Amino acid sequence: MKKVNVFLADGFEEIEGLTVVDLLRRAGIEVCTVSVTKDKLIHGAHGIDVAADVLFEEMESDMADMLVLPGGMPGTTHLKDHAGLTELIETCHAQEKYIAAICAAPSILGGLGILKGRKATSYPSVEDQLTGAVVEQVPVVIDGHIITSRGLGTAIDFSLAIITELVNSEKAKEIADSVIYPMTNQL
Numbered sequence: 001m002k003k004v005n006v007f008l009a010d011g012f013e014e015i016e017g018l019t020v021v022d023l024l025r026r027a028g029i030e031v032c033t034v035s036v037t038k039d040k041l042i043h044g045a046h047g048i049d050v051a052a053d054v055l056f057e058e059m060e061s062d063m064a065d066m067l068v069l070p071g072g073m074p075g076t077t078h079l080k081d082h083a084g085l086t087e088l089i090e091t092c093h094a095q096e097k098y099i100a101a102i103c104a105a106p107s108i109l110g111g112l113g114i115l116k117g118r119k120a121t122s123y124p125s126v127e128d129q130l131t132g133a134v135v136e137q138v139p140v141v142i143d144g145h146i147i148t149s150r151g152l153g154t155a156i157d158f159s160l161a162i163i164t165e166l167v168n169s170e171k172a173k174e175i176a177d178s179v180i181y182p183m184t185n186q187l
């Protein structure tokens with residue numbers, strides 16, 4: 001079974017984080033929500049509190065097939081400022097493990113130099129922070145082991161792209177059909 005760690009910080013965009021958790025679990029992917037704060041209770045950007053499964057220090061990072069970074073502000077800033085997480089991102093990138101980021105979070109990858117020479121997308125206001133990337137204005141971009149997405153409105157497409165990569169396109173279509181979601185692009 002594939003395993004995904006979704007990292008949560010105070011001020012994360014709830015739909016971007018929780019849509020991934022929900023749809024991946026429906027697809028049979030093991031998902032662990034990870035708090036990068038000192039508390040498992042995370043305060044979303046729009047006043048929705050979420051209890052993470054584990055604290056960063058408690059997670060089994062070497063067991064994950066993918067890291068997922070939701071956007072939102074100031075959640076993205078908190079993720080970027082967490083030294084342990086940025087080190088983990090760099091390690092996973094070096095091992096070519098999947099890294100997925102949505103909304104403002106692709107800017108973290110840009111800041112680490114991970115997007116140089118790659119196609120990527122993000123929330124429009126942080127496109128200039130995708131250092132070295134070939135920026136595209138499409139819902140989801142998959143370039144090798146890096147998956148990026150534009151924002152809240154693309155959270156389902158983002159989740160389905162992750163399912164396609166970790167399982168297959170048939171499972172992604174099955175999940176899309178089960179939630180009555182028309183797939184907007186060929187995943």
